Amino acid sequence: MYICVNLNGIYLLDNKGIINDFEPFSKGIKPSVKSIMKLEKGKVPFELKKIMERNPDLSFSSEYELKDKTKFQFIFPNDGGILFRENYAKILEKAQIHEEEYRKKQKSVLQELARIKVTNLLGEKDKLIIHAVYSLNEFDETINLFLERIREWYSIHFPESVSAIPDNKHFIEFILKIGNKSYYQEKKNLLSYESNITNDTIDRSLGVELSGEDMSQIKEIANLIEILYTKKESLENYITNLVNEIAPNTSSVATPIIAAKLISHAGGLKNLSVKPSSTIQLMGAEKALFRHIKTGADPPKYGIILQFPEIGKAPWWQKGKIARTLAAKIAIAARVDNEGGDYVGDLLRSDLLKRIKEIEKKYPNAPPKKEKQPTKKFDNRPKKKFEKSKFKKGKF
Structure with a gap:
């Protein structure tokens, strides 16, 4: 039957x-x-x-x-x-x-x-994360393009400001609130940060004077960049809330933005949950990995997770060890989130920070540098076709 x-x-x-x-x-x-x-x-x-x-x-x-x-x-x-x-x-x-x-x-x-x-x-919400992260990356690219342009543009009027104000947000604020350098003395109190530009810097500036119309155009671009920064922050808050809802454990371990970027790079939470920690560690560093395979250059030790604060501020000899530890915890957290398990984010993060402190104590000094192996050199010239010998067998 x-x-x-x-x-x-x-x-x-x-x-x-x-x-x-x-x-x-x-x-x-x-x-x-x-x-x-x-x-x-x-x-x-x-x-x-x-x-x-x-x-x-x-x-x-x-x-x-x-x-x-x-x-x-x-x-x-x-x-x-x-x-x-x-x-x-x-x-x-x-x-x-x-x-x-x-x-x-x-x-x-x-x-x-x-x-x-x-x-x-x-309706799968991790698809929302993927598109939100794409948009966030596009915001970064657009802002960087405009920043590069406006720094060069404003440097015609006040070239010393480029090195005197390294922070991009402070630089935009300076343009919007001060504008013409001749108003610096009377308007510097409007700045939300303490400027290290002196009156002597203004007096000795090599920049040229700009007309009101020229400065107005520069300020319009600066205002656009400020709006983009505001929209980017709003998008980051949205991503944070979304990741905390979908993948609370991964978000707690890796920070919400890094968790979102990993989910996006993997193509979804389910895909991330089945990847080994070694793959998670190198996500975003595929080009460097292929360069290592092809030319023998130094292998990458981290990709997206380099943005993790503890890795960013660690000395170079500790970065790889911290990255391995972080990737292992992310792999566990992603699996728990995908299966809809209990919240263990605080426990995983506590273990992670404990392990980072152990690494800092165990490896306080840089190891002796190894001699670099010569990189492989590839001849990219087109190879000549094999030419058969003109002499036949038995004829010399």
């Missing part, structure tokens, strides 16, 4: 393909779709329960969650499924279902199933 699931309902067939029992799905497209979706998720719909109650000794063409699995046998593929596919027209006729009606329902049910699956896929 075999159970076979069809768009119209659930059939019980014997070894010859004869219908012994049949439980139709409720009328309409949505009830059929609902029951089929339950079966795909491994759950038992109402129709299957009724068949099971009437016929305890069955084998299945799909594996379902059953209360007492000892009574049922899972066989795939089985002869029942083959018989059904070969004789579905006769089986439909015996079940008093017209083939034309069946075809129409088949099309509608399959379309609805496809629609639900696409909607569920688009």
Whole structure:
């Protein structure tokens, strides 16, 4: 005896393909779709329960969650499924279902199933993280382009400001609040930071005077950059909230922005959760890794996780060790988040910080530098085709 699931309902067939029992799905497209979706998720719909109650000794063409699995046998593929596919027209006729009606329902049910699956896929929140991180990267690229331009532009008027104000946000504020360098003395109190520019620097400046229209254009670009900074901060807050909701453990261990970038780079939380810590450690450093493989250059020790504060401020000989430890904790956190486990972020972060302190104590001094191996040199010139000898065998 075999159970076979069809768009119209659930059939019980014997070894010859004869219908012994049949439980139709409720009328309409949505009830059929609902029951089929339950079966795909491994759950038992109402129709299957009724068949099971009437016929305890069955084998299945799909594996379902059953209360007492000892009574049922899972066989795939089985002869029942083959018989059904070969004789579905006769089986439909015996079940008093017209083939034309069946075809129409088949099309509608399959379309609805496809629609639900696409909607569920688009509804995965880690996809929101991916696009948000792409936007964040584009904000960074755009801001950097404008900053490079405005520094060069404003340096025509006040070249000393480029080195005197290294912080980009302070530089933009200086342009917007001071503008013309001749107003520095009377407007410097408007700045939110303590400027190290002196009156002597202003007096000895090599820059040229700009007209009001010239300065107005520079200020418009500075204002645009300030707006971009504000929008970027808003996007970072959105990403932080989103990651804290979807991957709280990974967010706690790696910081929300780094966690989001790792999820985006991996293509989703599920993909990140199956990656080993060694892969997580080098995510974002693929170019450096290929350069190492191709030319023999130094291998990369970290990628995206370099942005982690403890790695950034650590001395060079500790960075790789901290990166390995961090990647291992991220791998654990991602798996817990993907499986919907309990919150263990604080515990993982505590272990991480403890291990970082151990590394700092154990390796306080830089190791002796190793001699660099010569890098491989590749001849990129086109190779000459092999020329056969002009001399034939036996002729010299």
